Amino acid sequence: MDSTFLKxxxxxxxxxxxxxxxxxxxxxKSKSLDTAIELAESGILEAQLALAVxxxxxxxxxxxxxxxxxWYTKAAMQGNGIAQYSLALLYDRGxxxxxxxxxxxxxxxxxxxxxxxxxxxxxxxxxAIGEEVEKSLPLSYMYFKLASSSLNDSKNALAxxxxxxxxxxxxxxxxxxxxxxxxxxxxxx
Numbered sequence: 001m002d003s004t005f006l007k008x009x010x011x012x013x014x015x016x017x018x019x020x021x022x023x024x025x026x027x028x029k030s031k032s033l034d035t036a037i038e039l040a041e042s043g044i045l046e047a048q049l050a051l052a053v054x055x056x057x058x059x060x061x062x063x064x065x066x067x068x069x070x071w072y073t074k075a076a077m078q079g080n081g082i083a084q085y086s087l088a089l090l091y092d093r094g095x096x097x098x099x100x101x102x103x104x105x106x107x108x109x110x111x112x113x114x115x116x117x118x119x120x121x122x123x124x125x126x127x128a129i130g131e132e133v134e135k136s137l138p139l140s141y142m143y144f145k146l147a148s149s150s151l152n153d154s155k156n157a158l159a160x161x162x163x164x165x166x167x168x169x170x171x172x173x174x175x176x177x178x179x180x181x182x183x184x185x186x187x188x189x
Contacts, residue, residue, distance in 0.1 A: 033061065040071060048075040049083055056086065065096025076107060081114030088119065101132040112143065113184055117150035124154065128161060137165050141173025142180060 036054075039047035052071035055064045069090050075083035088107035091100045105126070111119035124143035127136045140161055147154035162170060 040074065043074075043078075045075055045078050045080055048078070049080060052083060052086065056090075065090060067096070069096040076110070079114065081111045081116040081119070084108075084111035084114060085116045085119045088122070092122075105132055112146070115146075115184070115186055117147040117154065120144075120147035121151055121154045121157070124157060124161075128157075137161065137169050138172035138176055141165065141170065142176040145173065145177045146180065 036047050036051050040051050048071050052068050052075060053059065054061050055071065056068035057063065069087065072083045072087040072090065076087045084107045088104045088111060090096050091104035091107060093099070097103075105123075108119045108123050108126075112123055120143045123133075124140045124147065125131070126133050127140035127143060129135065141158065144154045144158040144161060148158050165173070
């Protein structure tokens, strides 16, 4: 059996185990946890993310935000947008890590640059009200516009924000959106 296939199969089983879906193996949780940690420590992104989510939500393990932050950081450093967003939330709320607005903004931005709509939405909110970042309606417009194809909340926020903006600010927001899209093309599947 091909080692890459076997490795992928093991990761899939570990991920299924730790996100609470039915599993194809009947192993005790301690052994599954040890396997997940071993895979995660070897740098396998999916295992790192599965552990982070498990600790974040208490799926199959006791909820532990500190451990969630540790594994989200590992996955975020590998460029995973979901991990980056989740880590930003932990820093924003001070869960498992010391509350740190600058780290939250950094990870929201990294996640937004990976096309994560929830991170884009959160940055839109922060720029609209000037929370932890410079107040900028054009930047807020850009982030809400980027997220609006995935999130109804962003569509609604964009509509409401547009009513408060001058035509020049809207034009600037549209220009920023075009530039962002040119600089961050979606990855091909």
